[in-house]
Amino acid sequence: MEWKSTNLTYRQTGYFSRLITDYLDEAENLSPFYSYPANAEGLRSALEARKAGKPVDRATLVSQLEEQYAGIADAFGDAPKVRENIASLARPNTFTLCTAHQPAIFTGHLYFVYKILHTIRLAEWMAEQYPEHHFVPVFYMGSEDADLEELGQIALGGEHLVWETKQSGAVGRMSTKGLDKLYHRIDGELSVQPYGRQLMALLKEAYLESPDIQTATFKMVHRLFAEWGLLVLIADKAAFKKQMIAVFEDDLFRQEPSRIVGESIDRLSKSYDIQANPRNINLFYLKDDLRGRIEKVGDDYKVHGSALAFTEAGIREELHRFPERFSPNVILRGLFQETILPNLAFIGGGGETAYWLELKGLFDHYRTPFPVLVLRSSFQLVEKQWMEKMERAGFGVEDLFRDEQDLMTELVKRDSTQTLSLEEEIAVANQYYESLKALARPVDPTLEEHVAALQVKAIEPIRLLEKKLLKAEKRKFGDQQRQIHQVKEALFPGGNLQERVENILPWYALHGPGIIKQLYAHSPVWGGFVVLVES
Structure with a gap:
């Protein structure tokens, strides 16, 4: 297919x-x-x-x-x-x-x-x-x-x-x-x-x-x-x-990798979140069913989660004899x-x-x-049935990634026979208060701030009414809402990208x-x- x-x-x-x-x-x-x-x-x-x-x-x-x-x-x-x-x-x-x-x-x-x-x-x-x-x-x-x-x-x-x-x-x-x-x-x-x-x-x-x-x-x-x-x-x-023995020695005995990466992180973190942080020692000890973090405690090197411990000379000898027992972290x-x-x-x-x-x-x-x-590359695999549901609702491929409520708002405003936008009414109200400001300004300039406050208080309930009108009208589009929700749940499990879950x-x-x-x-x-x- x-x-x-x-x-x-x-x-x-x-x-x-x-x-x-x-x-x-x-x-x-x-x-x-x-x-x-x-x-x-x-x-x-x-x-x-x-x-x-x-x-x-x-x-x-x-x-x-x-x-x-x-x-x-x-x-x-x-x-x-x-x-x-x-x-x-x-x-x-x-x-x-x-x-x-x-x-x-x-x-x-x-x-x-x-x-x-x-x-x-x-x-x-x-x-x-x-x-x-x-x-x-x-x-x-x-x-x-x-x-x-x-x-x-x-x-x-x-x-x-x-x-x-x-x-x-x-x-x-x-x-x-x-x-x-x-x-x-x-x-x-x-x-x-x-x-x-x-x-x-x-x-x-x-x-x-x-x-x-x-x-x-x-x-x-x-x-x-x-x-x-x-x-x-x-x-x-x-x-x-x-082939990594020299680098592993730098990490164990001089902590060079930690210092170098730490400096990069200091610069990068000024603008972005950091993905991974270095440890003083960035090696694990790997043997049989153990992969334990190597830590320096005093003069000794201990393996976290075990009773193993090495002197500096001992861990150096271990590294040279058994390099496969040392596992790098990220x-x-x-x-x-x-x-x-x-x-x-x-x-x-x-x-x-x-x-x-x-x-x-x-x-x-x-x-x-x-x-x-x-x-x-990333992929979103969309079965035919899900795309057909989106298309019946009047949406295309690019709309798959939009917020579910944004999709419903657009659908209702587009398909409803009712007046759901109060922008004209808000514009009229704003014009009225601007005229009041013009009347108040010559009398006392400080009254203009008072009128502006009244303007905000007047517009706010109109905006709230607009939201209530839209919410009430959305109830009439229950079938479309259920279909869009079904598509979003199928394609974005738990709100995640499909590729990160399935x-x-x-x-x-x-x-x-x-x-x-x-x-x-x-x-x-x-x-x-x-x-x-x-x-």
Whole structure:
């Protein structure tokens, strides 16, 4: 089935912060916080900077990816572009474009899919512009995140389904045990749809036949996007962490990252809300089912939530012997990503873009190229029935994002046969009081203020009457009000953007791979807010 698209600006939707809209408008006060603008010229500059900058350890990157993909049966059987892209990373003329997300179960929110497709589209565009180079889309899995409360649930049919598990630590390392209950709950609802059986087979392979969440997510993303050559990267490896030892030592022993990012935040916070704040130490200790914050207490380094403690010499030895046991938080994660990848652009949401703007000073300090920050595409999926209801009420696509009461006010004023505006009466009253001012002024100029006060008191009840007339008339339009409310509830669950609440599974069960292909086809290279209406 085809979908019809309408592109809106992020500002039109009313759901994006001033920081983000200012960034998109290239506001001058934000220019110190990024290296290159999110446009064609910015990516050209980023490409030149990467070519001239410090080299990436491509041999390690390729070997780790090959080892990772060897764990998936027939990983390249129907995905020759994946094999080709891995091999190409060994060559100095290959660069990546990257998005990132934690391993939320069953892909989490809809924007999980949107950001990946945007990354694929941007990589393809770069390949068209620079045919002498090779560009690889990468999904960097934040498998070390420990926020199970966020990552262990999905919304389905208006219900929040929660993975009941007592595991702790990095979510990516957690066993998939217990997900079978959620699988069967989902199966009962989705398997009756046209592509439900196909979807459930995919979920079974990914989540019920994998030892841990990061492997399950890896399989799921690979099966959905391998045809476009997307590489999934699990960076929770000693070989990658080893490349960050010098930075981790700076963080542990000198707190340099905290100081640098703190200075950027001081400047940024004068105009905007801050997305992420650094700690003195921005590392977690990661081992088995533990991911505990490292804190310096006196002369020792303690792991929050455990009895573990190290001397300075002890934690230094631990870092050099077991770098995989050290996990960067949000302040250092981006630097880690850009250290191990020959990357040009990071495609992220509003929150991600906001915290990346805090980090440029950190990249400058460690002489690491700062990527172009591209705000990911957003979509609003609108089923045919909802658009038809809006059109019957006399509204179009752009009106979907307007306040419900504003829509009803316009509808009633437009369709009512009654006089609901008292602007003429208010104008007459204002004229009357202006004439009184003219009479009073020559007698005593101070009386003009008295008349002005009387004018305000007289106009106020007329305005109140106008509101009551409109409210009373709205009751006659009950059917239209119920329809508009129904549409708003369906498309903006809980008053939020659909993409921040819903999951891709029901859409896939109904439309199959076609929904992914439609999203791909309509994903703008440079981002935007796209309303996709079922036709």
